[in-house]
Amino acid sequence: MKFRLMFFLLLLACMYLSLAQVERPKTHCERHRVSIPTRTPEGHRIGAFIPQCDAEGTYARQQCHGSTGHCWCVDSRGQEKAGTRTSPGTPPKDCNNPADDPVTPKTHCQHHRDNTPVMPGSLVPQCDANGEYKPLQCHGSTGHCWCVNGLGKELLGTRTGPGMPRTGCQIVEPERLKTLCEHHRDNTPVMPGSFVPQCDAKGEYTPQQCHGSTGHCWCVNSLGKERLGTRRQPSMPQLEGKDCEKADEPERAKTHCERHRDSIPSLTSEGHPLLGAFIPECDANGTYTPKQCHGSTGHCWCVDSLGKERLGTRTPPGTTIDCDNAVERPGTHCERQRDSIPSMTEGHPVLGAFIPECDANGSYTPKQCHGSTGHCWCVDSRGQEKAGTRTSPGRTPPEDCDNPADQ
Known part of the structure; x- marks a missing residue:
C-alpha cells in the first residue's frame, strides 16, 4: 500500500512538470513585438518602433522609441495615453502614477505625428506643448522650412531652402494657390541625382535653373521649359542670371546632338541614378x-x-x-566587332554584354576581360580565346599573354 501511494505521488509530480513545460499562447504585446520587421528586404536596419513587454507578456506601462528618443505611457492594449509623450532630453512621465494619467484626447497634430512611420527621409510634424502644430515646420532631411495653419497645411509662399533665413510664422497671411513651379517642386521625389526646380518668392520658375548633381545650368521660360541653346556644362562659361531674364527669343529646333543627349534618361523608372549610360x-x-x-x-x-x-x-x-x-x-576587325555590339537598348545600358578591347592600332589587346562576370583570358590576333588561359573572378589574371609559359 505504501509503495502504491509513493508511485501515485511520483506520477502526479511528473504530470505537473509536463504541464508546466507547455508553452502558453503569446499575448497581444508579444505578437505585436515579433510582427515588427527590424530590417528591410535588402538587409538594411530600419528605425521601426518595437514595443516592450513585461515578464507576463503584457505591455510595459512606459514605452520608448530607441531611434527617436520619445517616451509615452500606454494602456493594457498598448494604446498611447494622450498627453504623456515626452521628447528626448525631458523627464518621462511616471506611468504608474494616476495623477500623470490624463484623459485628454489626441489633437490633430498628435494623431498626424504618431501615425507617421519613422523612416529615413519621412517628415514628422512638430507639435507644441498643447498638441497644436508649431507655426514653423522644418524637414530634417531636406533642410526646407515653411509656415503652417492650425490644420498643419503649408502656407504658400513661406517655404525657404537650406541655409536661407527662416520665415517668421506668427502672422498668418491669406493663402494663395500653388503655382506650376511649386507643384513641380513639391511633387519631385527627393532622391540622389533627381532634379528639383527652383522657384522664386512668388512661386515662379527662376530664369536660370541648375542641376545640383550634374552641374549643368540652363535658362527656362515662364513654364519652366528649357530654352534651347542656353545649357552650359560645368566646364563651359556660365550664363549669369541677368542673361536668362532677357525677353524670350524664338526657340530653334533641337539639333541631332541635343535630341540624342535629351533622349538618354538620367534616372531609372524607380527614380535611381542610371549608371553606365x-x-x-x-x-x-x-x-x-x-x-x-x-x-x-x-x-x-x-x-x-x-x-x-x-x-x-x-x-x-x-x-x-x-x-x-x-x-x-x-576600321579593323576588333573595332568593327566592338562597334557592332549595342551599348544601349531603349535608352538603358545593356548589362552583361561583352565588348572587346582594342588597342590604339585597332588590334585586339592580348588580354580580354568581361566587366560583368570578372573572367579574363588571352586571345590571338583574331580575337580567338587561347585555350587554358581563362581565369575566374578573384584569381590572378594572366599577366603576359604573349609568353607561352603563362598560357
Missing part, C-alpha cells in the same frame, strides 16, 4: 563636340558632325587625343 556632349550651337568621353569608362574618341566615332581615335583613360589633327583609318 553614355551622354554625348553638345556645344553652344547644339552640334557634337569633336571629342567625346565616357564618364564611367574614361575612354575618349573623336566624332564627325553626326556624332559617329572616327575609327582609330579611341584612347584609354589617362591619355589625350587631338581631334583636329587625328587621321581616320578603316
Whole structure:
C-alpha cells in the first residue's frame, strides 16, 4: 500500500512538470513585438518602433522609441495615453502614477505625428506643448522650412531652402494657390541625382535653373521649359542670371546632338541614378563636340558632325587625343566587332554584354576581360580565346599573354 501511494505521488509530480513545460499562447504585446520587421528586404536596419513587454507578456506601462528618443505611457492594449509623450532630453512621465494619467484626447497634430512611420527621409510634424502644430515646420532631411495653419497645411509662399533665413510664422497671411513651379517642386521625389526646380518668392520658375548633381545650368521660360541653346556644362562659361531674364527669343529646333543627349534618361523608372549610360556632349550651337568621353569608362574618341566615332581615335583613360589633327583609318576587325555590339537598348545600358578591347592600332589587346562576370583570358590576333588561359573572378589574371609559359 505504501509503495502504491509513493508511485501515485511520483506520477502526479511528473504530470505537473509536463504541464508546466507547455508553452502558453503569446499575448497581444508579444505578437505585436515579433510582427515588427527590424530590417528591410535588402538587409538594411530600419528605425521601426518595437514595443516592450513585461515578464507576463503584457505591455510595459512606459514605452520608448530607441531611434527617436520619445517616451509615452500606454494602456493594457498598448494604446498611447494622450498627453504623456515626452521628447528626448525631458523627464518621462511616471506611468504608474494616476495623477500623470490624463484623459485628454489626441489633437490633430498628435494623431498626424504618431501615425507617421519613422523612416529615413519621412517628415514628422512638430507639435507644441498643447498638441497644436508649431507655426514653423522644418524637414530634417531636406533642410526646407515653411509656415503652417492650425490644420498643419503649408502656407504658400513661406517655404525657404537650406541655409536661407527662416520665415517668421506668427502672422498668418491669406493663402494663395500653388503655382506650376511649386507643384513641380513639391511633387519631385527627393532622391540622389533627381532634379528639383527652383522657384522664386512668388512661386515662379527662376530664369536660370541648375542641376545640383550634374552641374549643368540652363535658362527656362515662364513654364519652366528649357530654352534651347542656353545649357552650359560645368566646364563651359556660365550664363549669369541677368542673361536668362532677357525677353524670350524664338526657340530653334533641337539639333541631332541635343535630341540624342535629351533622349538618354538620367534616372531609372524607380527614380535611381542610371549608371553606365553614355551622354554625348553638345556645344553652344547644339552640334557634337569633336571629342567625346565616357564618364564611367574614361575612354575618349573623336566624332564627325553626326556624332559617329572616327575609327582609330579611341584612347584609354589617362591619355589625350587631338581631334583636329587625328587621321581616320578603316576600321579593323576588333573595332568593327566592338562597334557592332549595342551599348544601349531603349535608352538603358545593356548589362552583361561583352565588348572587346582594342588597342590604339585597332588590334585586339592580348588580354580580354568581361566587366560583368570578372573572367579574363588571352586571345590571338583574331580575337580567338587561347585555350587554358581563362581565369575566374578573384584569381590572378594572366599577366603576359604573349609568353607561352603563362598560357
